[in-house]
Amino acid sequence: MSSTSDWRALAASKRESVAAKIPAEWRLPKSFTSQFTQTSRISVLDVPRKSGLLNDRELELTENYDATALVELMVAGKATSYEVTTAFCKRAAIAQQVINCCTEIMFNEALVRAKECDEYLKTKGKPMGKFHGLPISLKDSFNVKGVQSTLCYVSFLSHPPDTENSALVDIILSEGAVIYVKTNIPQTMMTADSDNNVFGRTLNPNNLSLTAGGSTGGEGALIKFRGSVLGCATDIAGSIRLPALCNGVFGFKPTAQRIPFARTTPPGRLGSPSTIYPVIGPEAHSIRDMHLFLKTVIDNDPWELDENVLAVPWRTLTPPSRPIRLGLIIEDPSFPLHPPIQRALQSAATAIKEAGHFIVPIPTTDIPSIYDAAALAWKFFLLDPQKTAVKHVQASGEPWVPSIPTVTFPQNHGWEPSLDNLWDMNVEHAKIRKVFHDIVVEKKLDVILMPGYQATAVPHDTFGVPIYTVLPNLLDYPAASLPYLKAEKELDKDFVRTDVTYAPPYTPEAVEGAPSSIQLVGRPMKDEELLNIIETVGEILKLSTE
Amino acid sequence: MSSTSDWRALAASKRESVAAKIPAEWRLPKSFTSQFTQTSRISVLDVPRKSGLLNDRELELTENYDATALVELMVAGKATSYEVTTAFCKRAAIAQQVINCCTEIMFNEALVRAKECDEYLKTKGKPMGKFHGLPISLKDSFNVKGVQSTLCYVSFLSHPPDTENSALVDIILSEGAVIYVKTNIPQTMMTADSDNNVFGRTLNPNNLSLTAGGSTGGEGALIKFRGSVLGCATDIAGSIRLPALCNGVFGFKPTAQRIPFARTTPPGRLGSPSTIYPVIGPEAHSIRDMHLFLKTVIDNDPWELDENVLAVPWRTLTPPSRPIRLGLIIEDPSFPLHPPIQRALQSAATAIKEAGHFIVPIPTTDIPSIYDAAALAWKFFLLDPQKTAVKHVQASGEPWVPSIPTVTFPQNHGWEPSLDNLWDMNVEHAKIRKVFHDIVVEKKLDVILMPGYQATAVPHDTFGVPIYTVLPNLLDYPAASLPYLKAEKELDKDFVRTDVTYAPPYTPEAVEGAPSSIQLVGRPMKDEELLNIIETVGEILKLSTE
Structure with a gap:
């Protein structure tokens, strides 16, 4: 597996298999997408609206709400998870064709899951949890059972699909989340350009000639594009916050050992004696969505699932009563x-x-x-x-x-x-x-x-x-x-x-x-x-x- | 400083300077102490009573209370800190002559401090804090301003006195504690026999032929001897618990990073990349005294004093309501x-x-x-x-x-x-x-x-x-x-x-x-x-x- 043609062929094959998961009816014409290059200074934030692929309801669902409001909507029966998930899958499909932000596509699985969520609410009369029916996107390094974690290394393309979910994935699923995409990262995860030889480069939807940041750059770009309303990111040097600031969304890096890191795929060797720890946090559209994410995860006693999480419950505070x-x-x-x-x-x-x-x-x-x-x-x-x-x-x-x-x-x-x-x-x-x-x-x-x-x-x-x-x-x-x-x-x-x-x-x-x-x-x-x-x-x- | 005579002379000189801090009237006759050897299987727990050096009140104060009760007694005005401190200084002086458990003696400073505590209570009408007037003993590795931390290395005998207190010492002083002795440890702190070439070996007061344990062995022996009612210990492999179990007292090793370790003197190099951290905890006469120690220290927001302490408040629990x-x-x-x-x-x-x-x-x-x-x-x-x-x-x-x-x-x-x-x-x-x-x-x-x-x-x-x-x-x-x-x-x-x-x-x-x-x-x-x-x-x- 050492010649140039080999790695190119392997990467191309992976890209094709991912692209094939976008339904034909959600594909944009090449004549349209060819303008979206990394040297173009245009914003593509209006492409979903212009593409004609999303109906008004889908545009509304993907553009007018944050995660908190979407969950409220679904719990109140004013939208189904199936509707919401379809809308975000479509929009993520467009994002993928325009800014190249996804690595793994799980639309089919997501729609099955969304129906489960809807059925649960209908039959049990209560939501699955705090993320009931909500599509949540994941950085590529999170493990999802049955899906690869290539980390965008060509050498990882031969790895089998994961056999277990990341601890965090188990938690958000237990709270009713719908998993539908994993997103792009830089080679080695140690640069701020989310660019690699497997999936290529993610572009910034505000201005395609600018970096989308990294390492959770696929997330940042997808969220800004409103192909996702909430994403799971990781950060050891800025990887949550850099894509947030490059794309114009919110990103929160918690203190280490509060959000469970168990069963994520590492870009390097396990067992580092470094005293700087990687952490997980949200990229989001609103401050309250970051709150929703952190409180919900920590309220799940993640120290029961991951021995490296500190057993420290989330504290609910009242707004500061004195000057900050x-x-x-x-x-x-x-x-x-x-x-x-x-x-x-x-x-x-x-x-x-x-x-x-x-x-x-x-x-x-x-x-x-x-x-x-x-x-x-x-x-x-x-x-x-x-x-x-x-x-x-x-x-x-x-x-x-x-x-x-x-x-x-x-x-x-x-x-x-x-x-x-x-x-x-x-x-x-x-x-x-x-x-x-x-x-x-x-x-x-x-x-x-x-x-x-x-x-x-x-x-x-x-x-x-x-x-x-x-x-x-x-x-x-x-x-x-x-x-x-x-x-x-x-x-x-x-x-x-x-x-x-x-x-x-x-x-x-x-x-x-x-x-x-x-x-x-x-x-x-x-x-x-x-x-x-x-x-x-x-x-x-x-x-x-x- | 390399010849045998040199190190022996240095060590002897240190021992003499410490011994000189025991007032003449608290010294036991050589004819009496000569029976206390490391091969004798006798218990010396009754020596304070037999020595005739402590009056009935001093025997009562040192024998009949735990730390919690002693503080209650002093706060209620039923004993003064001066009385209590005098009693424990005397008893520690006896311990030193019988089981060789102390490294630094601060009786004079302690009695001055005790008077301050008494004066505070008298004039302010309230106690200094949760340790009001209470003599607390310290392992040798805790820093006390003006006192050496030799760690029982001959090569450290040339070190100047410490210029700052350990963070923990500052906390217990702020709560009204009286510092009166530091206690013996093993050479390098990495064996369970509290024996070194500066101060010699601490003996087990239950049976002089047995080890006192280590590394906080001086504490364990002194507490069992009731020359101390509460001691500050450290533990990376058992150093709180081994002396506790050898001498028959309680010892509690908390989770790492809850009790501040700042400004203690390390036996080796700073900057260890080990993922096993040294911790501080109490050796004590009762379970409630361990509780008093841990809650009091953590209630002082030690994370404000030491950047390595986790900002996690002490939680007060009710007794378990279900089977354990x-x-x-x-x-x-x-x-x-x-x-x-x-x-x-x-x-x-x-x-x-x-x-x-x-x-x-x-x-x-x-x-x-x-x-x-x-x-x-x-x-x-x-x-x-x-x-x-x-x-x-x-x-x-x-x-x-x-x-x-x-x-x-x-x-x-x-x-x-x-x-x-x-x-x-x-x-x-x-x-x-x-x-x-x-x-x-x-x-x-x-x-x-x-x-x-x-x-x-x-x-x-x-x-x-x-x-x-x-x-x-x-x-x-x-x-x-x-x-x-x-x-x-x-x-x-x-x-x-x-x-x-x-x-x-x-x-x-x-x-x-x-x-x-x-x-x-x-x-x-x-x-x-x-x-x-x-x-x-x-x-x-x-x-x-x-």
Whole structure:
């Protein structure tokens, strides 16, 4: 399995088998889809409406509700799961043909399941659970019985279908969810361009020439396209939040060990001694949907299903009754904020302050270099002396995708992990955690307000290293990316600085209209408090995905 | 600092400086203390009473109360902290001369502090906190401002006094505690004989020829001697529970990251990538004192003081309203239970069952070898390629204490840690955690009842490896050692088996009257539930330290 023709043929065969699962009547003409290329700056958010494939009811069901409202609708008998699932399957089929965001398609199974949900409600007179009848999309790394988890490695195409569901999949199914697609990721899951040699590249529906982010990029793009209303994502360096901010949806990375990770397929070797843990969280259309997801999963006592989950119940809080104290980290000197993000952050801070809360500046001089912290985090991701992920790539002869070499820190070049070095890394890691902890305690901060990335989504393969999202992973602080404002060159021009070097370059025309974002970072294990504050901030900033 | 005479002189000088802190009027005549040798099988529990140094009031204060009752007494104005502290200082001074259990003596500072507590109560009309006026003893590894933490390494004798308190010390002081002694530990803290070249060996007050256990052995012995009513201990392989079971007191090892470890002095290198974490817990005279300790510390929001503590509040539970389900692990074939422990375990299981609860056998064949699990745990303790603890010993030229070579697993001989191996160890560790998790979930167990050690306290330097206590560390399950029954050769003879090899050897005469014990193991993060069940079991078994 080493020649070029071999891996290409295997990948093509997989793509064809997935494409074949889209019913003929849901296919778009080639003449129509050929305009959707990765160099086109167009938005495709209106394609479902223009395609003529969805009727008014299906457009309404996919566009006018968040997950919470859809479940309410179905539980109230105002829509069936079959209707809702059909609508989202159709829309996901369109998304797949336009922005290439899916890896596994399970429409048939989903429609059977949707009927079961409808039947259950009808015969038992009660919903299956908190996700009754709701289609939920899954990152490719989640296991679904009978479906492959290729992780988009050509060498994994020979793997048999999974024989068990991920623990999280079991939980959402027990709550009535409908599984209908798995979504695209980057090769190795360690770059922010969801591009690989099996399924190709996912495009950003806001602007096809921009990255969809990663690693849960298929989700972010599909959700923004409203081919999904709620998605299950994972994050070790920003993989929930980067696609959220690139596409303009919400993403929440909880504290580690609260949402069960059991029986997901890893992109590398099991048994990492890294002290940075991968976590699962939602990508969503609304803040309350993130709440629905986190509370529902944790209310299922996931520690009974996964020995690595902390047995800590979800706490229901009342809205903050006092002014919130938000620490503000504006930027790290290594990656100056692009004008749209600088404007979004400043606008958010001003509005929050005007609403009566406290913005407490955290000067760069008070904290360790965020860039150096990210470089340290990357060393933790490179601890496998066997370089298993590299072997997974090399095993098939597939090449590296273009963005892989861009996700690197010069100071780590030539670095080879050693056990001795790992002890020192842990000491360094502990120091950084202590500095941030002490600042948060001394300044009595409820959350930190900071950028999730220095820019909006940027042109493909130019994203580079995600230093602003990986910091909360390094600290194990919960963090959320919130869509807020858009790049508008007329407004952004006042924020252009000539004394800094933007990396990647700032090109107003390339990103015009792209969603901007802010990041809110909470305190460890206080996911509930973070969400509570996000709800307050969301009202102040009138946050929504539209 | 390498010649023999040098290290001996340094150690002698330290011992003298500590001994000099015992007031002349509290010293026992050499003619009296010379009988207290490590080969004598006598109990010294009555020495304080016989010594004539304590008056009736002091005997009453040190003998008739647990910590909870002493604090109640002081808060009610029925005793002053000065009285109570004086009594415990005196009794600790006697203990030091008889069983050699202290490392640092702070009687003067304690009496000043006690007066402060009394003054506070008098002027403010309220107690300082939950430990108002209470003398609490500390393992040597806790930092106290102005006092050395030598960890009993000769090479640490040149270290300056600590400049900060351990986070835990700050908490107990804020709750009104009085610090008066630090207590003895083994060289490197990795053997169960609290013996080292600086302070020498701590003897077991029940029987001087038996080990006091370790690594928090000075505590266990001092508490049993009633030279302390409550002690702060640490545990990574059994160091809270082994001294508890050797001396016949209670010891509780919580889940990791609940009690703050910040600013303790480590015996080895910082930054260990081991997935087995050291934890802090109490050694105590009563179950309610363990509860007092854990609840009080966690009620202080220790996550504000130590970034490594999980922000999870202490939960107050009501007693179980349904029968408890206790899984029963009797023994691992590698270390058959000695008759006194077999009898204690069987007696406990029978009584608990007769009280209406469920005893659910866990056959050895259903679980991984506890011996092999312990050997794996030991590899995690040996991950430092620089062997820092060994260097701390070698730096002064001091020799190894006799028990060090006995704490070893043949399968680990010649093993050198490597990063690659660590990944595999983590996989192995995860497998073991999963097996136990699945058993606990499938059998719906609330706790596991098992031995804490295969024997009572055994003659010095024969203890060997603590496989039964290290298992809960490997699993990160909370666990407590509970004193229950005593070795009585007349009753134990029915339990003698001829088809097993007892290791260390079972010699009824050597251990006659030594305290027996059981271990109860809870579920991770469910320290509250474990303690709740211990309270129920304690009533059934009428557990006490007397």
